[in-house]
Amino acid sequence: MKGKTVEESRLMIVQQMVQSDANLAGNVHGGSIMKLIDSTAGLVASRHASGNVVTASIDRLDFYHPVFIGELLKISASMNYAGTSSMEIGARVEAENVMTGERRHTASAYLTFVALDNKGKPCPIPPLVPSNEEEERRHREAAERRKIRLEERSSEKKSQGL
Numbered sequence: 522m523k524g525k526t527v528e529e530s531r532l533m534i535v536q537q538m539v540q541s542d543a544n545l546a547g548n549v550h551g552g553s554i555m556k557l558i559d560s561t562a563g564l565v566a567s568r569h570a571s572g573n574v575v576t577a578s579i580d581r582l583d584f585y586h587p588v589f590i591g592e593l594l595k596i597s598a599s600m601n602y603a604g605t606s607s608m609e610i611g612a613r614v615e616a617e618n619v620m621t622g623e624r625r626h627t628a629s630a631y632l633t634f635v636a637l638d639n640k641g642k643p644c645p646i647p648p649l650v651p652s653n654e655e656e657e658r659r660h661r662e663a664a665e666r667r668k669i670r671l672e673e674r675s676s677e678k679k680s681q682g683l
Contacts, residue, residue: 524650530568531599534561537619538592549588554614558582558630561596562610566634569600569608570646573637577607580631580666586616588627593617602663606643607635609663631666 534557542553559576566574588594595615602609614628638644651657 522645522647524648525569525600525603526650526652527600527656528652530565531597532561532565532568533595533597534564535593535595538588538590538594538616540590543590547590549590549592549594551584554584554588554594554628555579555582555630557594557596558598558612558614558628559632561598562612562630562632563634565598565600565610566608566636569603569649570634570636570644572644574608574634575637577633577635578670580609580633580670582628582630584628586625586627588616589618591619593619594627600649601631601659602667603646603649604667606646607633607667608646608649609633609667611659611663631663633667633670 536557538549542549544550563574563576593616595617596612598610598612600608601611610632612630612632613626615624616627617624636644636646649660651660
């Protein structure tokens with residue numbers, strides 16, 4: 522199977538936050554942002570796998586600053602790692618005040634997706650081909666996070682008697 526570069530599946534989505542995304546104080550709900558992150562990362566995963574994918578986990582989601590009604594939310598997502606059927610996507614979220622032009626890095630996340638065949642079973646995906654030093658670094662770091670995730674899952678199963 523021919524490999525794919527990070528650029529082949531990278532994606533950026535921009536959406537204006539509206540009242541239905543927010544609480545009474547005018548702050549956008551973290552869950553609304555999470556859904557947009559998951560949707561954007563899922564599209565990246567689908568592009569890389571050229572097929573159906575499902576979210577397996579959200580490893581890390583950190584919120585740094587609030588997002589307010591009327592602001593533009595920009596989500597940039599790209600492949601960090603591709604295994605046999607699973608892949609890690611990194612997402613960066615920025616908010617922009619359209620009146621002042623101020624931009625803030627508001628959240629970051631790592632998500633794992635699994636590619637599925639027509640029967641709903643995991644299926645092979647193309648390898649990821651890093652094109653520069655930064656992509657190689659992100660790939661190495663993602664491989665280490667994957668190793669830790671697998672060790673944690675194994676430990677959890679043992680403690681649950683599974």
